[in-house]
Amino acid sequence: MIMANHSSEYYVPPPSRWPIVGSLALLTLAGGFILFLDKMAAGPYVMALGAAILIYMLVGWFGSVIREDQAGKLGGRVDMSFRWGMVWFIFSEVMFFGGFFGALFYARNFTLPSLADAQMLWPGFSGAWPSAGPGIREQFTPMAAWGIPALNTLILLSSGATVTWAHWGLKQGRRRQLKIGLILTILLGLTFLVLQAHEYLDAAFTIRTGIYGATFYMLTGFHGMHVTLGAIMLTVITFRVFAGHFSPDDHFGFEAVSWYWHFVDVVWLLLFVFVYWL
């Protein structure tokens, strides 16, 4: 923290309408979702409206941050804040996944054995993983690890490498490498998503297939959503690169996205091991 001694330089943004717009967006989105859940026809429309407001807010909000950045208002101290902020945000995401991994772990190690113990209620239930539970008489084949999932692991890992390669390019002022690296990363991310969608379509079970289906789809589904989000963020970054943003020693926006991408990568590795493989 070299610049740490001048807090007068810390940029305090003027009053902003984006937060309140964001609150309105979430209220609309949540309201619409509730209507949708309770099977009211207006639901999807209200949700769409909420999502539109939300996107409007995100574009506006990030737009002003980017403009402030380009105007050189965000000094080293603010940059440091952004870094810390991103680190803790990713930590909170880790804990969110932690909840679902916890559910998977608990169900396999505690729930199923104790259901198998309750022979009085569930005669003949063995409790072996994978399982759809004692009450669901459905035959299903679990997802095999060494087909698409293994390929997807490879794809995501190489996308982690390409984004790092792009970062090197940025740091050494080789903008071409930066651009190619980013585009490759996005393409790999999209390939991953396409394969994932294919896997879903081919799956021999659904989210209703007991605890196996539930943990499988929730974990991979939320991961897929994060990949999608990451890909959108990468796209935004790429546009900014083409617009000439970022300098070799000041490019927090880029780094934030790449951190996020690495986080998504690591979650996938855990998924591969605990959801598909073991």
Place this chain on the structure above:
Amino acid sequence: MRLKEPTTTRPALLAAGLLLSLPALAEYRFPLNLQPPVTIIGHRIYDLSTTINWICFGIFLVVFIPMFYALWRHRKSIGHEAHHVHEHPLLETLWTIVPFLVLIGIAIPTTAVVVEMKDTSKPDMTIKVTGRQWKWEYEYLGEDVKFLSNLATPREQISNQAPKGEHYLLEVDKPLVVPTDRKVRLVFTAEDVIHAWWVPALGVKQDAIPGFIRDSWFKVDLPGTYRGQCAELCGVDHAYMPIVVEAVPPDKFAIWMNDQKTRLAEARAAASKEYALPELVAMGQKVYQANCVACHQANGQGLPPAFPPLDGSKVVTGPVEGHLTVVFNGRPGTAMQAFGKQLSDVDIAAVITYERNSWNNKTGIAVQPREILAFRESQAQKVAAGK
């Protein structure tokens, strides 16, 4: 000081006497500790609780006598100057270690009780307890005796239209009967949501969890009637789900058990009888009071939208088949339970007839127990055929 002055001693003695009798008085009107236990575990818990409360009281004095002394002695209004000491390593170490040691002292005897409490091995008998919204079902495993236990307090007492009885809310139509001096193991499960079976005097509280089996045990020292309540929020009538355990000497228990078995046989015989309409309605009203009022209310109006009215319901006034299906199988995913598993054929016939001929429902149709039996068999066949 003139201590012997009679005029001051006498009131003082009187006051002391009053003060001393106060706890007794308080105990009478205002119980201050756990209910008197009647099992080993109950006694252990009682003693543990008393000890720990005294320890806490002791620590409280140790901490707060100095504090109040400081507040009084070191107050600014008498010109006390602050003495600036902000660290005292020895003291700080002490007040970290001593509480730790106290905790170890508490943990050792407690651990022994936990281990003893959880030891459900080698029971003399096992009873399966099933929690349902909002009643308990008891099944004496290996004896083919099984019954429901419902709140017996009349609704008028709850709504303040009648004076409340002595055991208001803690009384049931059929208590759980157990022998004294026998190790009784209970296995718990539930049908719909989580309930908790709790009888303070026995020192047993255990959640009954749908789809899972949990167990606990007790061995009652003294014959008597012990009362408790469901202790896990389980919906609207969570407050109205009491537990009554009647502990009787083993010989009396054997008699009771035989009696149950003969009654069961009688009930089976009764199912083949033909009943008149008024007879069924009268019996049905009792069944309704015990099993249905909670949701559908005495006036048949229900509590919409959660619980639909039966008065004027198309299902109730429509074909018997449809009506019977709802009552028998419930409506999955709603609070409406499958009463086919809970009630006897006679009861179901009676309650359905009651519903069809009460309030504004005037179908005049009497549904006979044998119709229920036929329905039960057809259902069983469907299940066997895989739906």
Place this chain on the structure above:
Amino acid sequence: MDAIAHHIRHEEHPTGLMRWLTTTNHKDIGTLYLWFSLTMFFFAGALAMVIRAELFQPGLQVVQPQIFNQLTTMHGLVMIFGAIMPALVGFANWQIPLMIGAPDMAFPRLNNWSFWLLPVAATLLVSSFFVPGGSMAGGWTMYPPLYIQGGISYDMTILAVHILGLSSIMGAINIIVTILNLRAPGMTMMKLPLFVWTWLITAFLLVAVMPVLASVVTMLLTDRHFGTHFFNAAGGGDPVMYQHIFWTFGHPEVYIMILPAFGIISSIIPTFARKKLFGYTSMVYAVAAIALLSFLVWAHHMFTVGMPVAGQLYFMYATMLISVPTGVKVFNWVATLWRGSISFETPMLFALAFVCLFTIGGFSGLVVSLVPVDIQLQDTYYVVAHFHYVLFSGSAMAIMGGVYYWLPKWTGHMYDEFLGQVHFWLTAIAFNITFFPMHFLGLAGMPRRIPDYALQFADFNRLSSLGAFVLGASQLIFLYVVVKCIRGGAQAGDRPWEGAESLEWTLTSPPPYHSFTVAPQVK
């Protein structure tokens, strides 16, 4: 310096409603949080009044059971998420930049959003009273399968919890970053006022556990609507799993509500004892230890679900251990008082009551942490007594003390000392009359969450209800004192308390719109 200050002081901000809707100023936002919290406190308190009215005597008089359960649930949820947490965040917003010599919070716009999400969540919660079936009635802990049975308001509650979680996470990140990155030169970590330390650690807890809550309520939602079987045995799920994940959040949550309160108390006691806080270093370590331990003890809320012996013993030992660092704090406060030069203004009275009454709450916590004893006390009024001692005479009274302590700084006026003391004494006495008897009710066997009870519980309940009515009415005095103080009163001066040390007292009262436009040098 003058030039910069001049420039910034004249920086424009909208007036009227738009000022509050769009503000990026930490003091404005702090004020919003505090008002929001007070409103919610009165709302949830009013629900508690109905609860106590129903429990005044056996039988159903005031509300039907379904409504009663809704009231209990909403009372708990709103008190925790609407009253206590926002109040503490309000303090953080006002005080942290002032105490560490920062110009504002690290992310002022995000700060605004964190606040303005709260009214959104509150709208969802409060409006759920008016949807068919009424509001959520499954207890603030939202246990399935009961939760799965509910209607539309149950979905509204889940989404409200998501939004509250989002708000808390963003708010917490903001606080962490502000403390780590925006300290004035010379303000090293071990010079931070203890209030700032407690908030740093609390914010860490928030970032760690709010997402866990979000994940588990998401599972509730999918179980309700998308056919998953997380909590349904037939599909290999487990209602007890919900409880494990919920309490992984829920137990740290209770420390989230008490640690900043510890911080407030650690500011007030030294001021009125005119002595530095005793054992500052050990205080910091104790808070950290409490926070770490709080992750390891969650299942003490589940001693009756039937865990294996080893599990019960582990969770019992770990829980008992928390008494040690908490004790260190209590002992340090007492030692701070020892040989001080003590005076008894309203904030100090609240702080002293806090130390005593919180300790009673801590002791009842220790009692229920013993598995066999908890078997008798779980889900009884003993637990209700326990958590109101730590939450009302703990968190809420610390908040009230803190408000009296900093009101002069915030408004520039002194509050009415006489009325403040009246408020204190009425609150302290009525509080004990309300909640102390609940210990005995629990011991005697009265379950919680019931609208109606057996006759042997009648006397204590009547006493408790009477106490509660006085307690409720006394809070109106609080409202009056606060409003009166904002509107006028004796000038407070920069440092109304002669013993007060931290940085905020070097600024004017009320402080300038942008607190430290030039960072102060801390020695």
